[in-house]
Amino acid sequence: MADKENWAVAITVFLTSLLVGQADIITEAPVGQLFVYELHREVFQREFEPFHTVYEHIYNDPLVFKCNKERFPDLPRWLRFTQRDPYDNGFLYGTPLPEDQGRNIIQIFVTNRRSYVDVIKERLVINVGPAVKQMPYQAEFFLELRDIEKVLPSVVQEDIKSDIKKLWDTEKLEFVNITSALDRGGRVPLPLAGYFEGVYVKLGSDKPFSECMLRTLTPEHERKCAAGGKMPGECNTCFYPINCITWCKTVLFDLSKPIPPARVPTVGSGILEWGGEFNPPDSPPERDFFPDYIITIIIPFVIAVILCLILAYVMCCRREGVVKRNTTTPDVQLYHHHTIQGNFNELRRMAGRDRSTADRPPIFSLSLASDTLI
Structure with missing residues (x-):
């Protein structure tokens, strides 16, 4: 029974806040004077508090304000908005010009950043009227x-x-x-x-x-x-x-002195004055580009060819070769090398399958391998 009463109270508070949130805030802004409207966090925080009070929780929630002109993505050109931190108040400020006179409907959305669920919408109506005070x-x-x-x-x-x-x-x-x-x-x-x-x-x-x-x-x-x-x-x-x-x-x-009007340009006849016959400039002297071609193309190409020949000689003609290496290596050392390589391959085969079915390596070869490693 108590739970039903709590839900009834919560729904009533929600409907009341919704009706209150739809009420328009009307203010005036004369042309040529600074307009400032402060969005107080405490005012909007109280609209969230009834939900928290029902469940015996009171928070100081961070609130974020978003403002735009109704049916437009941004604010009017003369109006600006600032809020440095979610725990600070927001400000709408600006100075309307004579061409900005009229009715401006600003939509204000307040988002609770603690839950990101509670959102309040307000409408601020700014009536921009003619200048009230003369300030020359x-x-x-x-x-x-x-x-x-x-x-x-x-x-x-x-x-x-x-x-x-x-x-x-x-x-x-x-x-x-x-x-x-x-x-x-x-x-x-x-x-x-x-x-x-x-x-x-x-x-x-x-x-x-x-x-x-x-x-x-x-x-x-x-x-x-x-x-x-x-x-x-x-x-x-x-x-x-x-x-x-x-x-x-x-x-x-x-601004007390009248601003002189801009000077009106003198309208001419539309016919250009005779400036004499056109004498085109002489052609530039001929230039020999062959030395530049040699420096930029031929010399780098010759250097590249020489470097390629040197590299080919080093890679192809200066190699020792396997046959020459084996002829200069003692037979015992070659035998040890091949024995170690064969034993190594045999151990890999034994590690990859059942040891009972693997071929047992020769004892003589293993002893030679161990002597060589020592």
């Missing part, structure tokens, strides 16, 4: 001591933003984009402590750049960077050393 002044900074998944949490973003606010001398700052250095051709760091991939953060505001930031546009700044200079002391405002920016990789974007 934008700046990109490089954080050398950061990894992409360590910068995406909102708490870390606020710490970075507080330091940039002091540098920019404004309170109106918004993240425009965050990009890993690996996406820009950076090298993969060693899997050791103290090595980071580096992150580019881009922020925007409606207030012009500060005096410290305008120093990046001066020739003196370029000379200092070429000589390995660092950020001036009065402009170094990072509270945490890990959030300090690389001064020489700072880039400013002034």
Whole structure:
């Protein structure tokens, strides 16, 4: 009876989680601003826990997230996903452009790597709308001591933003984009402590750049960077050393000035100008290739023939021969040699069949063989 109640509870929990998992998650993403959606492991872990609680087992399962656009194998071009470890949270992040406006349905599959049986499916609906804030002044900074998944949490973003606010001398700052250095051709760091991939953060505001930031546009700044200079002391405002920016990789974007249109090419008549008569170049002088033929073909061939004749003489004319060898060998030594060979063959025949039916070797031959071996 107790087993039936446990199964009923398990089925009820499964159906409830299935219905809950089908509910869509709806969020907004304005054009030109950074969008970050964090996939918390704890939220999905609780959906697996009821099964474990029924059987009095609670696990901290490794969860793997897989994300793709509905009916497509990958994500939209403006959206990226990262998860460093199955025990870490996942992040969907990116900056939509004006041409990306519309509805984006993202399918999220959560796989339990402990059992590889439990899978949860979620749907995230991202409504990309028009730009909310105008940010004509934008700046990109490089954080050398950061990894992409360590910068995406909102708490870390606020710490970075507080330091940039002091540098920019404004309170109106918004993240425009965050990009890993690996996406820009950076090298993969060693899997050791103290090595980071580096992150580019881009922020925007409606207030012009500060005096410290305008120093990046001066020739003196370029000379200092070429000589390995660092950020001036009065402009170094990072509270945490890990959030300090690389001064020489700072880039400013002034979008307040209208961009002049591209120059329209002048349309000509379509008729080429007369350039005179064509005078072909003279033929090159004749060249005698016979010396080259002798060096590359004849000489190597003669050397190969000489080597073949020497080898044939050594192999055919310098051999001793069996008859000559036997004539110079004493008869006793030849007799011992043939006796050892015959005894050896007889022993092999005795080992391959019944000894009682095998021919017994001559005693004289065995004695001679043993004397020879001694």
